[in-house]
Amino acid sequence: MSARTNILWAVVAVAFIVFLLSPIVLLVVFSFTSRTLTNFPIEGLTFRWWQEMVVTRQFWPSFANSLIIGSCVAVVSAAVGTLAAMGLAGMPKRRASIIMGALTLPVMLPPLVLGVSLLSFYVSLGLKLGLATVIPSHLLFAQPFVILIVHARMINFDHRVVESARDLGATPLQAFLTVTLPIIRPVVIGAALIAAALSIDDFIITFFTIGTGNTLPTLVWGMIRTGLTPSVNAIGTLILLLTIGSTVIALKLTRYRG
Amino acid sequence: MTLQTPPETRSKQDSPAALLKLRGISKRYGDFAAVEPLDLDIFPRDFVAVLGPSGCGKTTLLRIIGGFVSPTTGTVEIDGRDVTKIGPEKRPTNTVFQGYGLFPHMTVRQNVGYGLRLQKKTRAEIDDRVAEALRQSRLTEFADRSVAALSGGQQQRVALARALILRPKVLLLDEPLAALDLKLRHTMQDELRRLHQEFGGTFVFVTHDQGEALSLANRIAVMNAGRIEQEGNAESIYAAPATRFVATFIGDANLLQGERHGGQVKLEAGPAFADAGPDGAITAVVRPKAVKLLAAGEGADVQIAGMVEDVVYLGDHIKCSVKIMGEQQIIVHLDAAIAPRPVVGEQVNLGWPLLQQRVVVA
Numbered sequence: 001m002s003a004r005t006n007i008l009w010a011v012v013a014v015a016f017i018v019f020l021l022s023p024i025v026l027l028v029v030f031s032f033t034s035r036t037l038t039n040f041p042i043e044g045l046t047f048r049w050w051q052e053m054v055v056t057r058q059f060w061p062s063f064a065n066s067l068i069i070g071s072c073v074a075v076v077s078a079a080v081g082t083l084a085a086m087g088l089a090g091m092p093k094r095r096a097s098i099i100m101g102a103l104t105l106p107v108m109l110p111p112l113v114l115g116v117s118l119l120s121f122y123v124s125l126g127l128k129l130g131l132a133t134v135i136p137s138h139l140l141f142a143q144p145f146v147i148l149i150v151h152a153r154m155i156n157f158d159h160r161v162v163e164s165a166r167d168l169g170a171t172p173l174q175a176f177l178t179v180t181l182p183i184i185r186p187v188v189i190g191a192a193l194i195a196a197a198l199s200i201d202d203f204i205i206t207f208f209t210i211g212t213g214n215t216l217p218t219l220v221w222g223m224i225r226t227g228l229t230p231s232v233n234a235i236g237t238l239i240l241l242l243t244i245g246s247t248v249i250a251l252k253l254t255r256y257r258g
Numbered sequence: 259m260t261l262q263t264p265p266e267t268r269s270k271q272d273s274p275a276a277l278l279k280l281r282g283i284s285k286r287y288g289d290f291a292a293v294e295p296l297d298l299d300i301f302p303r304d305f306v307a308v309l310g311p312s313g314c315g316k317t318t319l320l321r322i323i324g325g326f327v328s329p330t331t332g333t334v335e336i337d338g339r340d341v342t343k344i345g346p347e348k349r350p351t352n353t354v355f356q357g358y359g360l361f362p363h364m365t366v367r368q369n370v371g372y373g374l375r376l377q378k379k380t381r382a383e384i385d386d387r388v389a390e391a392l393r394q395s396r397l398t399e400f401a402d403r404s405v406a407a408l409s410g411g412q413q414q415r416v417a418l419a420r421a422l423i424l425r426p427k428v429l430l431l432d433e434p435l436a437a438l439d440l441k442l443r444h445t446m447q448d449e450l451r452r453l454h455q456e457f458g459g460t461f462v463f464v465t466h467d468q469g470e471a472l473s474l475a476n477r478i479a480v481m482n483a484g485r486i487e488q489e490g491n492a493e494s495i496y497a498a499p500a501t502r503f504v505a506t507f508i509g510d511a512n513l514l515q516g517e518r519h520g521g522q523v524k525l526e527a528g529p530a531f532a533d534a535g536p537d538g539a540i541t542a543v544v545r546p547k548a549v550k551l552l553a554a555g556e557g558a559d560v561q562i563a564g565m566v567e568d569v570v571y572l573g574d575h576i577k578c579s580v581k582i583m584g585e586q587q588i589i590v591h592l593d594a595a596i597a598p599r600p601v602v603g604e605q606v607n608l609g610w611p612l613l614q615q616r617v618v619v620a
């Protein structure tokens with residue numbers, strides 16, 4: 001390959017990366033703009049829109065909802081996912097992969113279809129929409145990721161340590177608590193954080209299943225209907241921080257190199 | 259049988275009661291029998307080797323004793339108690355697993371103290387006993403290291419200390435030396451012997467290495483295809499193998515096919531001699547060391563003529579291969595100082611006394 005084609009490729013690659021990243025960078029940058037519109041030129045930097053964000057009606061309830069839903073999804077999916085993954089790891093490979101395929105089905109469905117069918121499901125049961133309907137809905141698409149991640153760890157798990165623990169006097173429960181869980185804990189926490197990130201980030205399914213409340217994404221949607229102020233960018237940046245933050249920690253903990 | 263077997267070190271009558279009794283133990287996986295129904299008695303302070311080739315069911319048998327595999331049939335009794343149905347945590351056994359199964363998230367000290375912590379011993383007692391165990395296993399200086407940072411030999415000592423600290427009635431070891439390099443293996447053999455003596459317990463270990471079994475164990479159970487083919491002390495198994503398999507698996511052996519008719523054996527290679535037993539195909543087993551090169555005019559109970567094919571000096575002895583009738587070879591171990599040494603191509607007469615030969619069926 002000549003030096004010229006090398007340079008050409010480098011330029012294409014850089015352009016592509018810039019194209020991919022610029023919306024995110026602009027989102028963050030515009031949240032600090034001193035103007036009232038999210039466009040160039042940026043004349044100065046200010047925290048004004050961040051201050052405006054926190055006094056926005058509905059901001060704190062939405063923020064709280066996002067955190068409550070995110071943490072419930074994280075905790076429940078970690079507990080259920082770990083048990084499911086352990087069960088699956090003990091099964092013959094074929095059966096485990098069939099069951100996992102069935103469990104991951106909700107992830108494959110278009111979120112819009114999932115949201116609509118969940119809504120009609122809850123309505124037909126006569127359930128009142130709210131956090132209690134959002135959380136299970138989020139679990140539906142976040143749970144499979146936890147199962148997949150923990151399962152990947154469990155199939156490489158050295159079961160001799162569990163046998164050692166039993167041999168040294170541990171009941172099955174003691175062996176799980178003192179040996180299995182501490183060994184896989186980083187992966188479980190990492191998977192739970194990924195579930196939390198997916199939950200905090202979700203708009204479509206939340207929109208259909210939350211009723212009258214808001215989470216940060218649905219709040220953003222409500223705000224942009226009345227006009228795009230840089231406050232929206234501030235909320236967007238906040239969501240970005242929450243999801244990227246938990247994903248970074250998660251990747252560290254699960255040592256996932258993808 | 260024509261061979262004088264060395265006296266068994268223990269006869270069933272005057273022995274103390276067996277500590278571990280297996281009765282009719284078998285294990286099937288689907289149609290496949292990993293362990294065929296077998297009985298085994300193990301006595302207090304025994305150091306027993308379960309010896310057999312890979313895949314013969316040794317690990318399965320050990321795991322049945324430890325409580326990790328439930329037998330298809332039979333009972334396991336330890337110290338007068340039937341433990342067949344109870345879990346490993348309630349059995350008075352501890353195991354050193356193949357690959358050790360150390361806890362990677364704990365230090366050496368925490369690994370060794372794990373069993374005592376589960377027993378809810380006081381902090382002081384745990385600290386004392388762990389310190390003592392670490393000292394005995396020469397692990398004190400590694401006490402606060404992660405087990406992942408240890409060498410294979412050190413990991414093995416942690417696994418041993420972790421099991422022995424609970425003072426098991428029976429210590430089970432699965433191929434304890436297989437993962438170590440040759441030099442370390444010899445050190446660990448000495449270490450195991452020392453631990454067995456100091457600890458005064460009963461050890462059962464599984465191995466495919468006959469040298470290991472002979473040098474460590476006072477009793478050997480030779481397994482083949484899920485069966486215990488012979489059980490006894492090392493001397494009797496070496497000198498009086500009960501089956502053709504045992505003869506070939508323990509030590510070198512020359513095998514000579516033959517036929518028995520009315521108490522008269524005729525070997526395919528020529529010689530005939532009297533030997534009581536049922537009619538049918540037999541194999542005569544003779545150790546290389548028992549075979550002599552006969553001088554002219556010298557006689558022996560069994561004699562075969564042959565031609566020297568190979569002579570190898572091996573330091574403490576000379577290994578001489580002699581080709582006899584029917585393309586068969588007989589290996590002879592000669593005194594290293596023998597003079598004159600046989601030379602390749604020389605015609606020789608081999609012979610051995612009936613007393614040094616063992617006749618087994620088939």
Ligand SMILES: Nc1ncnc2c1ncn2[C@@H]1O[C@H](COP(=O)(O)OP(=O)(O)O)[C@@H](O)[C@H]1O
Binds near residue numbers: 287292310311317319
């Ligand atoms: N869980 C199992 N399922 C099916 N077959 C098994 C299982 N465990 C062991 N076996 C089979 O039983 C035989 C004996 O195994 P094992 O006791 O591990 O032999 P060894 O320790 O003597 O090498 C092997 O052929 C092995 O494939």
Ligand SMILES: [Mg+2]
Binds near residue numbers: 316317318433
């Ligand atoms: Mg084995």
